[in-house]
Amino acid sequence: MATAIWPLVLPQAPQRNGRKDSAPNDLIRTDMDTGSAKVRRRGGDGQWKCTAMYVLTSAQRDVLRAFAYDTIKSGALCFDWPHPTRGMVRAEIIGGTDSLYDESLWGNTNAWQVTLSLGYWPDAPLT
Numbered sequence: 001m002a003t004a005i006w007p008l009v010l011p012q013a014p015q016r017n018g019r020k021d022s023a024p025n026d027l028i029r030t031d032m033d034t035g036s037a038k039v040r041r042r043g044g045d046g047q048w049k050c051t052a053m054y055v056l057t058s059a060q061r062d063v064l065r066a067f068a069y070d071t072i073k074s075g076a077l078c079f080d081w082p083h084p085t086r087g088m089v090r091a092e093i094i095g096g097t098d099s100l101y102d103e104s105l106w107g108n109t110n111a112w113q114v115t116l117s118l119g120y121w122p123d124a125p126l127t
Contacts (some may be wrong), residue, residue: 003127004079018053090124
């Protein structure tokens with residue numbers, strides 16, 4: 001099976017005002033009965049989180065829907081995504097409890113605002 005890549009017809013960078021990266025917390029803190037807490041590293045995968053907002057045409061929104069639901073199987077598969085400052089990274093759509101991502105009309109236009117929650121690994125090999 002071929003690996004998925006963020007479609008070229010979609011914007012290759014999210015809106016600057018809608019993007020936020022969160023560094024992984026690889027620490028476990030355990031409070032002690034006395035003294036300071038014990039701190040140790042978690043054996044994690046170092047996944048960063050990113051909130052990315054895009055403004056899309058109706059045609060681009062349809063491409064994103066097909067990519068999200070057909071190509072990456074409702075977010076079950078990872079894909080190569082163009083991070084705006086790190087270049088191509090391995091990513092996944094995390095989604096929320098109610099939706100895979102959010103879309104709404106953009107102001108007084110026919111464009112769509114789409115907000116994705118992504119997890120990505122800066123050092124993971126690309127396909």
